[in-house]
Amino acid sequence: MAEVQLHGVFVDIPAASTNDLLTKNGDRIFFRTMMRDLSGACEVSVLQDAALTMSGCDSKESFVQKMQDGEMQLDAYTVRCFRKVSKSDADGGTYINVLWLHTR
Numbered sequence: 281m282a283e284v285q286l287h288g289v290f291v292d293i294p295a296a297s298t299n300d301l302l303t304k305n306g307d308r309i310f311f312r313t314m315m316r317d318l319s320g321a322c323e324v325s326v327l328q329d330a331a332l333t334m335s336g337c338d339s340k341e342s343f344v345q346k347m348q349d350g351e352m353q354l355d356a357y358t359v360r361c362f363r364k365v366s367k368s369d370a371d372g373g374t375y376i377n378v379l380w381l382h383t384r
Contacts, residue, residue: 285361291316292313
């Protein structure tokens with residue numbers, strides 16, 4: 281697993297469904313979305329600390345409310361991610377799993 285830092289990336293605003301924004305038990309923010317820069321795009325998993333920082337929210341509840349009200353606005357960010365290249369059990373293909381850890 282490699283840690284990478286990317287500058288000037290943009291993030292797609294995820295679906296506003298609460299089920300898509302939180303862990304299964306609803307305790308923390310965790311969602312998948314697309315991250316883009318000039319070189320391309322990839323799907324990322326976003327953890328709560330990164331989500332709160334990039335949204336300017338101070339709690340899980342305010343983040344979810346901002347999403348449901350359609351008031352979320354996201355800018356370009358510097359992010360720190362873990363990247364893991366794996367083989368798919370289903371078809372033997374290669375895929376990359378990106379976990380978004382930190383936002384500045």
